[in-house]
Amino acid sequence: MSILSSEKILVANVPVSPQHYIDGKRVNSANSFEVISPIDETSLGSVAAGGADEVHAAVAAAKRAFPEWAALGPKGRGVYLRRLADVIESHIEELAIVETTNNGSLLEASRLRVMKRGAHNIRFFAEWAEKLEGECWESNGVQYQVKYQPTGVSALITPWNAPFMLTTWKVGPALAAGNTIVIKPPEWAPFTCSLLADFAEEAGLPPGVLNVVQGIGEEAGAALTQHPDVARISFTGSSETGRIIGKVAAERVVPVSFELGGKSPLVVFADSNFDLAVRTAVGQYDNAGQVCLAGTRILVQEEIADTFLEALKNAANNLILGDPRKPETNVGPLITREHMERVKGFVERAKAEGATVAYGGNVSEDVGGLYFEPTLFVDIPAHAEILKEEVFGPVLTLQTFRTEEEAIAMANDTEYGLAATVFTGCEERAARVGSAIHAGTVWINTFFARDLKAPFGGSKKSGIGREGGNWSFEFFCDITTISSRVGSFTKK
Template sequence: MANNRVMVAGVEVSLDHWIGGRRVASVNRFANASPIDGSDLGAVAAGGQAEADMAVAAARAAFPAWAALGAAGRLPILRRFASGIMTRAAEIAAVETADNGSLLAGNLHRMVPRAAQNISFFAEWALGLNDHAIDHPEVVNNVRYDPSGVAVLITPWNAPFMLTTWKVGPALAAGNTVVIKPPEWAPLSCSLLADIAHAAGLPPGVLNVVQGIGEEAGDALVNHPDLARISFTGSTDTAKIIGQAAARSITPMSAELGGKSPFIVCADADLDAAAQTVAGQYINAGQVCLAGTRIMVEASIEAAFLEKVRDAVDQMTVGDPRDPATRVGPLIHPDHFARVAGFVERAKAGGAQLLWGGERAVAGALYFQPTMFAGADRDDEINQKEVFGPVLTWQTFVDDAEAIAIANGTEYGLAGTLFCGDEGRAMRIAEQVVAGTLWVNCFFVRDLAAPFGGSRMSGIGREGGTHSFDFYCNIKNIAVRKGSFAAKGV
C-alpha cells in the first residue's frame, strides 16, 4: 500500500490515488503549491490510462452490491459519510484554503457544512424516488429510478470539496459507483474525502479518486468505454472536448460551465443592499462561475450608486485567506494570474475606463486588486468573455428592454442577479433574462431541491432534487394493465 503522506495546515493528507479501497501510487507525480505563499504542498500522484482502467474496474466490480442495497440500505452509510465530513470540518477547511487560497472562514462555516448536506440531502431524497405512479385509463405507470453504473465526476479548483460532494451525493444515493477526477491545481481536499468515505464504511470501489493532469488522467477517464455517466464542472472549452469523448460511446453527460452573468440594478432597488452585493462579487478573488460580473445600472441612479459600490469595495480587504478580516484572497495559480492580468491589460489598451484596481495587489504574489471597468463596448472582450478573477464591468441602461438586451448579449446563460423594488417589474425582467438561475434581491442562495444549471454555452442539464436523479439514474416505466392480475382471495 502506498504511503506518500504530507502535513498540510497541520493535517495529514495522502498524495496518492484512492482506488478499490486502498491507496495507489504512480511513477509520475506533479508539483502542487499553495497560492497563498507559493509553499510546496507535495508531489501528487499523476494518473494516466493504467490508473483510469484500475479505478473504473474497481467501480464496476463494486456496483452490483452497492446498487442492490437500495436507497434504504445505502442511507445509514451515507449518513455516516456526511457526519464524518462535519467531524473533520476544521481539517477539510484548512486543507482547502492552503490548496486553493479560498477564504478559511467561508470554507469552515459555509462550504464544508454544505458538502455534508450534499451527501445527506440526496441520500434522504432517494428514498421516495420510486414512489411515483402515473394513472391512465388502461394502465398504471410505475416510474422507477434505477442505478446506471459507473459515473466519472470531474470537478473544478475553485471549490473542489463542496462541488465534488454536489456530484457524489446524488450519484451514490442513486446506487451508482464513482470515479472522481480532482482538479490538478487543488487536489488535496478530495484525497481527504476518500479517507472520510472509507471511515464511514463505503465498500471498496464505491468511491475512487484518480489524481492527475486533465489531458492525461481526465482524458483516459472520459474516453473509457465502461462508463454510465460523465459529470463535469469547469470551462466551456474543456466541456467541448469531453463532449466529443462522451458522444463516441453515447455516454450521457452533464456540464456546468462558465458564465458572464448580468447584475441588474433598477432605480427603485434597495441600493445599499445592492452595493454590498456587488462588492461581494469579488469574494474568492472573483473565481466564482455564478458571479455577476457585468454590473448594469439604471442610468438615472448611476452616479449615486457608483459611490455606494466604491465605498463597499473599499472595505474588501485583500490578503491572506486565513485571516478573518480578508475578503479577497489570491488567484489560484501563476498561469491563471497571467490570464486575468491579460484581460485587464487588453481592456486598458482597448480604451476601457479603469474605475479602480487593475494591478497586482501584493508584489510578487498572486493577489490581484478588485477591479472595475466602465466605458467598454458591449461587444468588447471584457464584456463578453469570462475572466474568472476580481474584474467587473460597469454599464448603464435606460429602460427594461435595454437591460434585457444587454443581459442576454453574451454566449453564456448560467446565472443573473436583479435588484428591483417593484415585484411586477422584477418578474417581467427575470422571465426574459436567459439564465439557469436568476436571483432577485439576493445572491448565491441555492436550495438543494431546486434545479441548477446553465443555458447556452453555460451548460447541459440540471442538478438538484429529482433533477439530479434524472441524470444519474436509468429511468424506467413499468406500465401494468389494470385488472390483468386476478385478485387473490382472503
C-alpha cells in the same frame, strides 16, 4: 502500481495522502506532479499523477462494486451516506484549513459555510433518494409505473475553486442513486478530495464504491471520459473543456451533466434597495472573483449610476486584499501563476480596447505575486472582449441602461446563461425581468441562494442539464416505465 497506504504529507499540519484511492486502497503512480499553495507560492508536495492504467483500475473496481451497492436500495445506501456526512462534520476544521492552503479561498468562509455544505449535500441526497418512489397511474386499462434505476459507474470531474463542496454536490446524488463513482479532482487543488476518500473509508463504504484518481486533465481526465465502462459523466469547469468532453461523450452516447462558465449580469434598477445592491455588487469579488456564478457585468439604471459608482468605489476601497487565513481578509490570491497571467491579459486588452479603469487594475506586489486588486471597468466599448468572455478573476464591468427593455437586452447579450441577479423594488418588474433573462438561475433582491430541492444549471454556453432534487436523479438514473395490463395476472 504500488500500494503506499501509510505515506502522507502534511498540509497545514493535516496529514493528507498524495496517492490515489482505488478499490479501498491507496495506490501510487510512476509519475507525480507538484501542488503549489497560491498563498505564498510554496510547494505543498507532490501527488501521484494518474493516467490510463490508474483510471482503468478505478473504473474496474467501481464496476465490480456496482451490483452489490445498487442492490442495497435507497435505504441501505442511506445508512452509509449519513455516516459519511457525520464523518465530514467531524472534520470541518481540517477540511477548511487544507482547502484554504491548497486553493487560497477564505478560511472563515470555509469553516463557517462551505465545508458544512459538503455534509449537507451528502445527507440531503441520501434522504431525497428514499422519497423517490416514481409515479404510478392507470390509463385505458394499463397501469404505468416509473422506476429510477442505477446506471453503473459515474465519472465525476470537479473544479479547483471549491473542490470539496462541488465534489460532494456530485457524490451525494450519484451514490444515493445507486451508482459507484470515480472522482477526478482538480490538479491545482486535489487535497480535500483525497481527504474525502479517507472519510469514505472511515464511514465504512465498501471498497470500489468511491474511487479517486488524481492527475492532469489531458491524461487522467481524458482517460476517464473515454472509458467504455463509464455510464455517466458529470463535469464542472470551463466551457472549452466541456466541449472537448462533450465530443467524446457523444461518440459513445453517454449522458453528460455540465456546469460551465458564466458572464452573469447584475441588474440594478433605480427603485431597488440601494445599499443591498451595492453590498452584493462588491461581494462579487468573493474568492478573488473565481466564482462561475459571479455577477461580473453590473448594469445600473442611469439615474442612480453616478451615485452607485461612488458607493461601489468606497465599498471596494474597504476590501482587504491579503492572506486568506486571516479573518479580516476579504479577497485572497488567484490560484496559480498561469491563471494570474490570464487575468492580467484580460485587463491589459480591455485597456487597449478603450475601457476605463475606475479602480484597481494591477497586481498587488506588496501582498504577493498572485494577489490582484479588485478592479472595475467603466466606459467600455460595446465590442470589448471584457464584456464577452469569462475572466474568472476580481474584475467587474459597469454599464448603464435607461429602460427595462434595454436592461433585459443587455443582460441577454452574452453567449453564457448560468445566472443573473436583479435588484428592484417593484414586484411586477421583478416577475417580468426575471422571466425575460435567459439564465439557469435568476436571483431577485438576493444572491447565491441555493436550495438543493431546486434545479440548478446553465443555459446556452453555460452548461447542459440540471442538478438538485429530482433533476439530479433524472441524470444519474436510467428511468424505466413498466406498463402492465390491468387484470392480466392470475397469481400474486
